[in-house]
Amino acid sequence: MSFRIGSGIDFHQLGEGRPLMLGGVHVPHNKGCIGYSDADVLLHAICDALLGALALGDIGVHFPDTDPRFKGIDSKKLLDETCHLVAAEGYRVINIDSSLCLQEPKIKPYVPQMQETIARIAGLTVRDVSIKATTTEGLGFVGRKEGVVAYASALLQRI
Numbered sequence: 001m002s003f004r005i006g007s008g009i010d011f012h013q014l015g016e017g018r019p020l021m022l023g024g025v026h027v028p029h030n031k032g033c034i035g036y037s038d039a040d041v042l043l044h045a046i047c048d049a050l051l052g053a054l055a056l057g058d059i060g061v062h063f064p065d066t067d068p069r070f071k072g073i074d075s076k077k078l079l080d081e082t083c084h085l086v087a088a089e090g091y092r093v094i095n096i097d098s099s100l101c102l103q104e105p106k107i108k109p110y111v112p113q114m115q116e117t118i119a120r121i122a123g124l125t126v127r128d129v130s131i132k133a134t135t136t137e138g139l140g141f142v143g144r145k146e147g148v149v150a151y152a153s154a155l156l157q158r159i
């Protein structure tokens, strides 16, 4: 049996007048992540973990922010395309673990919906999609509510 592990990290600045998209779910807040796509920091970290597991480069290689096709794109589509790449390489996803670092808002009420969304796209059960969240206790740019960080790990198995 052949397994591959990958990790991903993503950062986005927070700004007013943007919807906050996290894990494919709209989280009501007075700020949202700034980016070329819908700036879903969690889905981007997960895409990078999946790509990293197969040494396929990163999200910027596959979905460059210079390509108008990706302007304002729903990151669920990027995750879906990434999952198709994984399948095309002959692998399936075993599980995903992730962490979101943000000072506010509280995202716990939205986590089940994020898990369901990611599980549906990746062909997993919600038990295979872990989403944890932490503040930085007010420290740094996350603590100053200037930005959000997401980390993800993914395990793949050759089919």
Ligand SMILES: [Zn+2]
Binding pocket: 010, 011, 012, 035, 039, 040, 041, 044
């Ligand atoms: Zn991103």
